[in-house]
Amino acid sequence: MSSTRTLVRRAVLAATATAAAFVLAACGGDSGGDTAADASASSSASAGADAAGAHNDQDVAFAQGMIPHHQQAVQMAKMAATQASSAEVKDLASRIEKAQDPEIRTMSEWLKTWGEDVPSAMPGMDHGGGHSGGAGMPGMMDTKDMAELMKASGKGFDTMFLTMMVEHHEGAVQMATTEKDKGRYGPATQLADAVITAQTAEIKEMNKLLGKG
Known part of the structure; x- marks a missing residue:
C-alpha cells in the first residue's frame, strides 16, 4: 500500500x-x-x-526648382491645345503635360514628407531677367516671353513654342544632371534620370520640327 x-x-x-x-x-x-x-x-x-x-539639400533644391519649371512647361503645353496649328506640336504638348503633371505631384509629396516648403507661385511669373529664368532654374521663360507666347497663334505659335520649349527642356536637363551628380534621395535621382532621357529625346524631336534635325 x-x-x-x-x-x-x-x-x-x-x-x-x-x-x-x-x-x-x-x-x-x-x-x-x-x-x-x-x-x-x-x-x-x-x-x-x-x-x-535619406535626402540632402540638393534633393530639396531639385524638387523646389523643378516644380515651377514643370508648371511653366505645363502652362505652355496647355496653350498649344488651342493656339498651335501643327498636329505634331499639339501631340508633343499633350505628352509633355501628361508626363510632367504627375511629376509635379510626386515632388510636392517629397517636400511635404521632408517638412520643406512646396513652391506655390504660378508659372509664367518673372523669375529673373532673360530666358535664364533665375538662379537654379535655367531655361525658365520670363513674363514677357510668356505674354508673347500667349498672344501668338498658328504657325507663329508653333515656331515660338518649339523654340522656347527646346530651351526650357535644356534647362531641365541641366537641373536633372546636377541632381544625378549630387542628390542623395534615390527616387529623386531616378526621376532626374527619367527627365534627362525623356526631355533629351523631345529636344531632338522639336529641333526636327523646327527644321534643325
Whole structure:
C-alpha cells in the first residue's frame, strides 16, 4: 500500500514538473516572440525613418526648382491645345503635360514628407531677367516671353513654342544632371534620370520640327 502511494506521488510530481516546464517554455517562447516582433517593428520604423530622411539639400533644391519649371512647361503645353496649328506640336504638348503633371505631384509629396516648403507661385511669373529664368532654374521663360507666347497663334505659335520649349527642356536637363551628380534621395535621382532621357529625346524631336534635325 505504501509502495502504491509512493508511485502515485512520484507520478504526480513528474506530471507537475512536466507541466511547469511547459509553462516556462511557453512563457519563454512568448517573451522571445514579443522581443523579436518588437525588434522587427523597431527595425521597420527605423528603415522608414531612414527612407524619409535619406535626402540632402540638393534633393530639396531639385524638387523646389523643378516644380515651377514643370508648371511653366505645363502652362505652355496647355496653350498649344488651342493656339498651335501643327498636329505634331499639339501631340508633343499633350505628352509633355501628361508626363510632367504627375511629376509635379510626386515632388510636392517629397517636400511635404521632408517638412520643406512646396513652391506655390504660378508659372509664367518673372523669375529673373532673360530666358535664364533665375538662379537654379535655367531655361525658365520670363513674363514677357510668356505674354508673347500667349498672344501668338498658328504657325507663329508653333515656331515660338518649339523654340522656347527646346530651351526650357535644356534647362531641365541641366537641373536633372546636377541632381544625378549630387542628390542623395534615390527616387529623386531616378526621376532626374527619367527627365534627362525623356526631355533629351523631345529636344531632338522639336529641333526636327523646327527644321534643325
